[in-house]
Amino acid sequence: MSTATQSRTAPASLGGSGRDGVTDPTFWQSVWLVGLREISTKLRSKSFLISTGITVLFVIGAVMLPQLLSGIGGPTTVAVVGGTSAAAFEGTDVETVEVADRAAGEELVRSGEADALIVPSDDPTGMTVVALDSAPTDLVQLLSVSPGVELLDPDAVPWALGYFIALAFGIVFYMAALTFGVQIASAVVEEKQTRIVEILLSTVSARALLAGKVLGNSILAIGQVALIAVAALTGLVVTDQQVLLAGVGPGIAWFIVFFVVGFVMLAALYAGTAALVSRAEDVGTATAPVTYLVMIPFFLVIFLFDNEVAMGIMSYVPFTANIAMPMRAFLGTAEWWEPILSLVILAATAMLALWIGERLYRNSLLKTGARVKFTEALKG
Amino acid sequence: MLELTGITKAYGGRRVLDDITFTVGDGRMTGFVGGNGAGKTTTMRIILGVLASDGGAVTLNGTPITAADRRRIGYMPEERGLYPKMKVLEQIVYFGRLHGWNAEGARRNAVELLERLGLEERMDDTLESLSLGNQQRAQIATSLVHRPELLVLDEPFSGLDPIAVQTVQQVLADAAADGAPVLFSSHQLDIVERLCDDLVIIAGGTIRAAGSRDALQTEFGGAVYEIEVGGDIGWLREQAGIHVLDFDGGRARFEADTDAARGAAVARAAAGGDLLRFGREHTTLAQIFTEVIR
Numbered sequence: 001m002s003t004a005t006q007s008r009t010a011p012a013s014l015g016g017s018g019r020d021g022v023t024d025p026t027f028w029q030s031v032w033l034v035g036l037r038e039i040s041t042k043l044r045s046k047s048f049l050i051s052t053g054i055t056v057l058f059v060i061g062a063v064m065l066p067q068l069l070s071g072i073g074g075p076t077t078v079a080v081v082g083g084t085s086a087a088a089f090e091g092t093d094v095e096t097v098e099v100a101d102r103a104a105g106e107e108l109v110r111s112g113e114a115d116a117l118i119v120p121s122d123d124p125t126g127m128t129v130v131a132l133d134s135a136p137t138d139l140v141q142l143l144s145v146s147p148g149v150e151l152l153d154p155d156a157v158p159w160a161l162g163y164f165i166a167l168a169f170g171i172v173f174y175m176a177a178l179t180f181g182v183q184i185a186s187a188v189v190e191e192k193q194t195r196i197v198e199i200l201l202s203t204v205s206a207r208a209l210l211a212g213k214v215l216g217n218s219i220l221a222i223g224q225v226a227l228i229a230v231a232a233l234t235g236l237v238v239t240d241q242q243v244l245l246a247g248v249g250p251g252i253a254w255f256i257v258f259f260v261v262g263f264v265m266l267a268a269l270y271a272g273t274a275a276l277v278s279r280a281e282d283v284g285t286a287t288a289p290v291t292y293l294v295m296i297p298f299f300l301v302i303f304l305f306d307n308e309v310a311m312g313i314m315s316y317v318p319f320t321a322n323i324a325m326p327m328r329a330f331l332g333t334a335e336w337w338e339p340i341l342s343l344v345i346l347a348a349t350a351m352l353a354l355w356i357g358e359r360l361y362r363n364s365l366l367k368t369g370a371r372v373k374f375t376e377a378l379k380g
Numbered sequence: 381m382l383e384l385t386g387i388t389k390a391y392g393g394r395r396v397l398d399d400i401t402f403t404v405g406d407g408r409m410t411g412f413v414g415g416n417g418a419g420k421t422t423t424m425r426i427i428l429g430v431l432a433s434d435g436g437a438v439t440l441n442g443t444p445i446t447a448a449d450r451r452r453i454g455y456m457p458e459e460r461g462l463y464p465k466m467k468v469l470e471q472i473v474y475f476g477r478l479h480g481w482n483a484e485g486a487r488r489n490a491v492e493l494l495e496r497l498g499l500e501e502r503m504d505d506t507l508e509s510l511s512l513g514n515q516q517r518a519q520i521a522t523s524l525v526h527r528p529e530l531l532v533l534d535e536p537f538s539g540l541d542p543i544a545v546q547t548v549q550q551v552l553a554d555a556a557a558d559g560a561p562v563l564f565s566s567h568q569l570d571i572v573e574r575l576c577d578d579l580v581i582i583a584g585g586t587i588r589a590a591g592s593r594d595a596l597q598t599e600f601g602g603a604v605y606e607i608e609v610g611g612d613i614g615w616l617r618e619q620a621g622i623h624v625l626d627f628d629g630g631r632a633r634f635e636a637d638t639d640a641a642r643g644a645a646v647a648r649a650a651a652g653g654d655l656l657r658f659g660r661e662h663t664t665l666a667q668i669f670t671e672v673i674r
Contacts, residue, residue: 195461202453
């Protein structure tokens, strides 16, 4: 390296040793450069990687744990006297052990080698189940005769599952929007606080800067949500819960589409409001209105998810629509055109948010010191 | 040639720039001098397009300046700043790329500059781990990484250690020698006086004086003369039409009512046979500045 330096006689001066390798960057090239810096900075942040890792592990755990727990202790072992009803257990994971008489069987149950003992009796079913200290419900169910059941609406989602999905959509949207929204807000203020924004603005337009920030953080947010989704799906597949998958598919697809549009809308608002202040301490206050726009929809959807009228309205109102419309698509209560209409409304709102965000951002960036008034920044 | 014509700017009804007109010639080091709040930073921001002016025009070589032209300006704002947690080389390369350089070219330029500024050992350290002086050097590298063809530097010397001051002076001189217009502001009038070819003096949002340093020195230099003779010059105080400001043995500083009175005094000193020195007193920039903004 030193020889290269010495051989260069001309000073590192202006326009001197050639300008090859330089072109006028287009708007999108600038946007991409800004976005790329956001992404690479974040991906090298230990706290970001660790919190993402913990979230993924938590999701995998939440999905897999119930299945794993139920499997603890291995297959059920049943002692049987005289071949009683061994046929009932065919195709199940119940193991049967033939014992000579009731006494030998009770011995096995007491020692824990068998979970239950079945002996012939005068009972209408022709048998009695002997267990140690509690009735083995699973076993009894296997041995019981149940009437046939026909569901008139077999595709309807059970209440508990609906609640679970509402909660999952809500939490994922809420967490991602808050994490990356706050991320954008603090990045904006950092650039203001460190004054770097003036050098940036002398090179790229405020619009490109804002677009790059929104783009970079949107990619990160969507990436994180996708990672969580993959973790959840993998968990479901590994633990043989595919049944759940089929029903959730369309809901997830709509959720992602709504997430992308909704996130861009919130990101623009976060950047715009954050630009009003110049100190990191003031970010929270400045962005509070946007934070409410994330939190309130979350709680509304959680509390009202089984109220069809409320959900119907919320699925068209931007902010709540991000969660409510994918929910309705999932629950099958939305007509095919409803998500599309809602998406159009959301996209229009997002455009408006981008317009407002860009104005606030552009008009406040160089005003350091006191907080810039919202109306003043909007006017320019 | 960078040219500003009739630039005006008002904030909420208060006019901060009024009819700003001056030129920065190719290869001319132009010092931009004014008190705090005189409008230097606002003017520079308007040149860079960071702020929009209310009226007037900024032209480069006769045509209105474009965004592409502005990307070829090396700009150092008064309020410095870089990303504290980003590595030095990486962020300088980032700025090179924002200016349109490809990754390879930006890296080559950045390494070259950092070596020149004596920062090659610290290239992979984060900015916040550097001393203030070295952070300033990184800042300089940031303004130059794209090989600008025009320099606009707001207070480039403030906060620099003496060695860095010399480096920056050299950088500016090289730029001007290469034919680039260079505009820089400074509170350190002695540095400006030493470096600049041209001067622009601003006060209260208006240009009070602009032109070459020599011309301004002639124009605004007070009519103070210095004289030195071998013997005693006490007689000068009685000379008609001469006001001695101070004297010490054979040396004196004086003002003259008329050119004739001055001529007579010099003739008398010469007649004494031991006139050692006579001349107009050197006018410092500080004196011009005080005179102009009065």
